[in-house]
Amino acid sequence: MLGIFKNLFGQKDNKQLKEALADNAYLVDVRTPSEFASGSVKGAVNIPLDKISGQLSKFKGKKNIVVFCRSGNRSGQAKQILEKNGFQNVVNGGTWNNVQKLITEN
Numbered sequence: 001m002l003g004i005f006k007n008l009f010g011q012k013d014n015k016q017l018k019e020a021l022a023d024n025a026y027l028v029d030v031r032t033p034s035e036f037a038s039g040s041v042k043g044a045v046n047i048p049l050d051k052i053s054g055q056l057s058k059f060k061g062k063k064n065i066v067v068f069c070r071s072g073n074r075s076g077q078a079k080q081i082l083e084k085n086g087f088q089n090v091v092n093g094g095t096w097n098n099v100q101k102l103i104t105e106n
Helices: 002-009 015-022 033-037 049-058 073-084 096-105
Strands: 026-029 065-069 090-095
Touching: 015 065, 015 090, 015 096, 049 073, 065 073, 065 096, 073 090, 090 096
Parallel strands: 026 065, 065 090
Antiparallel strands: none
């Protein structure tokens, strides 16, 4: 049961995330514009969760996509939306702090 929560909220093993980050992933912060403005990962774009479905063209042709938010919940939903629309290369980075930390380590 714990594994389900880990997958849902992006707290699973960071190996896939680290590989995507090392390979110039498209970084997408799915929080609101005001949350994004208060701080995010350097180089990330802000596409709020409620706008993902209408912005699918921005994801086309991206080798790796990393979505993240404040808790990992909205990024999990964003990952599901993208996968339902045919994107197979999506990683839920969980929290933006987690993604930032991993980028700093690389």
